[in-house]
Amino acid sequence: MLTFPRTRLHHLAIGLVLFCSLLSGCFSPWVSGDDPAARREQIKETLQSEKRPRIIGQIAYERMISLSRVENVALVTGLPRTGGIVKPSQPREKLLDIMRREQSDQPNTYLDAPTTTMVVAHIDAPPAARRGDIMDAQIQLSAHSEATSLQQGWMMETPLVEMSRVGGQLREGFEMATAQGPIVTAAEINGSDDPQDQIRGVIVGGAKLRKSRDLGIGLEPEYADAVTMGYILPAINARFTAFNGRKQAGIATPLEDSHIKLDVPPRYQLDPF
Secondary structure, eight states, X not given: OOSSOOOOXXXXXXXXXXXXXXXXXXXXXXXXXXXXXXXXXXXXXXXXXXXXXXXXXXXXXXXXOSOEEEEEEEEEEOOSSOOOOXXXXXXXXXXHHHHHHTTOSSHHHHHTSTTOEEEEEEEEEOTTOOTTOEEEEEEEEOTTBOOSOOTTOEEEEEEEEEEEEETTEEEEEEEEEEEEEEOEEHHHXXXXXXXXXXXXXXXXXXXXXXXXXXXEEEEOGGGOSHHHHHHHXXXXXXHOEEEOSSSEEESEEEEETTEEEEOOOGGGTTOOO
């Protein structure tokens, strides 16, 4: 059993940051020099002084408590002649590259067939989601596609990746999940006649996470050091524990000098907010 009350998942990270006692005293900012050894000594002096930080929240912040969208273009097949031409574009070329890697025969001709089209698939992975978790994949017809309906369509397996804009250009990150399966359109779900509901839908249980999302705590740059970890980790692990399959253990694990991973028990994973 955990030693803290049952709350919403993000309260765990925020609560740790705000309320865990680090040492007694009050916070006093400081500026370190460029010499690593001198910087470490300055950190030690600060953490041992009468004006040292009192709570972890004064020198740290919560990490990974928001939803993470991962997405990609994908090929949909099996349409009853409601597919069609996919206009020349960067997403089209990206999908053609995926199809070539899968050794698709005549990918350009196949992509423009009336039985196929290009869509954009995505999931919003919640905090503390674990590798192997199954989620619904949201599907939307690509703006470059001329299909009129996704009903009866099957989306071929596609990797879902993190996307970020760097220097005005969209860049792909790590592959976080894969998705595939039969599409249920919004029109089928709602009984709607709206044409827009024909070109969007969901693949129920169609996405599988390939990488976990760990809650965490980040240290402010001026305190990011193993010395600080030596003070913070015992404070967290003395108060927050979980059963790891063998024994009761602290939930905090250092990943680097500026990042602490928090292991969240499975029963909290379905309550991310």
